[in-house]
Amino acid sequence: MIAPLTYKDKEIVPCLVNGQPAKLDESRVIEITSSAQGKIVGYAQSADVKTARAAVEATARAFQSFSETTYEKKRELLNRAADELEARVEILAQYQIAETSCPESFARFNILEAAKHVREIAASITIAATGEIPPMEAVGPTCFVYKQPVGPVLGIVPWNGTVVLCARALAAPLAAGCTFLLKASELSPRTHYGVVEAFLAAGFPTGVINQIQVRREDSVEVTEAIIAHPSIRKIEFIGSATVGRAIGQTAGKYLKPVLMELGGKGPAIVLKDADLRKAAMLSAQGALLHHGQICMSTERIIVEKAVADEFIIHLRDAVASFNGNAGFAVTKAMAQKAQKLVQDATDHGARLLIGGNKQRGDSGAALEPTFVTGVEADNPIYDLETFGPSATVYIAEDEKDAIRIANDSSYGLTGAIHTRNILKGLRLAKQLEVGLVTLNSMTLLDQSSVPIGGVKGSGWGRSNSRYSVEEFLIVKSVVAIDPDDPVAWGSA
Known part of the structure; x- marks a missing residue:
């Protein structure tokens, strides 16, 4: 005792x-x-x-x-x-x-x-x-x-x-x-x-x-x-x-x-043959769970141009159904840091796609889910981990361009690929510069039998x-x- x-x-x-x-x-x-x-x-x-x-x-x-x-x-x-x-x-x-x-x-x-x-x-x-x-x-x-x-x-x-x-x-x-x-x-x-x-x-x-x-x-x-x-x-x-x-x-x-x-800058790649509704739901969950305070969180969503408009509609619906359940930052300072990073992104030319990067409630430690697009490589948020309930959305010309965007990061922890073609998914997974890739799931996965790093x-x-x-x-x-x-x- x-x-x-x-x-x-x-x-x-x-x-x-x-x-x-x-x-x-x-x-x-x-x-x-x-x-x-x-x-x-x-x-x-x-x-x-x-x-x-x-x-x-x-x-x-x-x-x-x-x-x-x-x-x-x-x-x-x-x-x-x-x-x-x-x-x-x-x-x-x-x-x-x-x-x-x-x-x-x-x-x-x-x-x-x-x-x-x-x-x-x-x-x-x-x-x-x-x-x-x-x-x-x-x-x-x-x-x-x-x-x-x-x-x-x-x-x-x-x-x-x-x-x-x-x-x-x-x-x-x-x-x-x-x-x-x-x-x-x-x-x-x-x-x-x-x-x-x-x-x-x-x-x-x-x-x-x-x-x-x-x-x-x-x-x-x-x-x-x-x-x-x-x-x-x-x-x-x-x-x-x-x-x-x-x-x-x-x-x-x-x-x-x-x-x-x-940490990570988890990319979720959405290919044109994916189940877009499920991909949107999983991408939103991956970005917002635990107020985005997970090293494997989905920080980047990379969608093929051919289905981008339809996917964004599904993403709005997925975020709306999740809003209010994103929890709290561990401290007010952490919330302020995440909020400032998104604000800096919009100050450098990014556009708000979903949400307004505002405080949620009166605690000072909760942010509303916010997704931005139009992020260029010189934008601070491009390769900084936000650790907040937010993500950046990128439009890729094709799957090759999607892999290029995903790998253009100093991080390499986890990633996700959404596609109905499993063989294509396996081929592209080998090209992702991360330690773990999921197919048709969240970037978050930590099962006891699966090596992670x-x-x-x-x-x-x-x-x-x-x-x-x-x-x-x-x-x-x-x-x-x-x-x-x-x-x-x-x-x-």
Whole structure:
């Protein structure tokens, strides 16, 4: 049982170090604010460098024994963690709604998907960790290729897919036999702590999972102190490309490998043979779900000229049916940033196609769905992730032009192609410069068995199933030579 930490007579989210809350410095407290409610909904302890280093050291100590855990035991623990997540749907949903202002349906879906991801990762342990015996030049020597855990891992996770991204980030290193230091988002620390509580309730040993959160003004200093620590062997980062570049530079400075899943500028291509009504509905949903605050959101809709007018009619209908259900930005500042990006686009010649880029309601954190067209390559919105309930619509001359527009981006996370001709869709999917393509679906897809990850400015490495476990295993070759075998030593 973890002793509660209090602040202003209220329970505060602690920094968890070796199974216990770190000592509270009341000058370092994060206020957790709900953008929908417009008020403080909780508090969290903010780590300093000293606390962060203590968390690293606890993570490193636990690795010595946990790295030897059998695959049966790790699988058992992970499956229990999935059970615990499902048992905590109500409370985790409450935390997530309070901290991120997401719709209840999104919160519940997020938690149930998290359990699926953890179970899939648990099932893939033996496949990911199986070694091999490659052939050698001579007959006598034998090479054994082993896979071993890379070591203690720093995981930096975002607030938007609060539960599923946190649980997925935790499960893969643990499946590999690594210990884990979670740097929770300062916007959703209680939800992330709830995920950690579920894993600890499953029976993971003390020190295997530690958690800190850091107020924004200290984040750069504390994060570098963690990455610089010699005990941290790999970093897992899920977040924006801007922060990802900073993490990558710091990791490179200390020669630490990084698994990065960054932002996107998801293109949805609508070909002239597509079911236009369904394509419009899926494109609208992909752009507007969770207020557009998903890295795989549909940011660009590219439609063939021959059907553009008809498609736009269907798109207007789809957006109208969705309006009011787009939710809230996590903060007012995020809403203002997304709104300004669309305003800058129209200031640079883009035209409003659907919506007026206005505030929705009185919260200051909700925007009406807005779609623009006439965006040229020099327009700021052309290749900047909006992270809001908006998208740009482009008219392509033909499928070749559509692929050109889609690939004209520094991002490359996900994309979608809408066509009734599946073989054509598969051919074009190979040409899209992204890590995942859907045919006749949204750009949003994160199923537990499907590898996900970016190319270009959307990161590197892959998550989900065995692909994510492999990211936290190192390959070690052991060559055995018989000293009594003259052939092995190159002599006759």
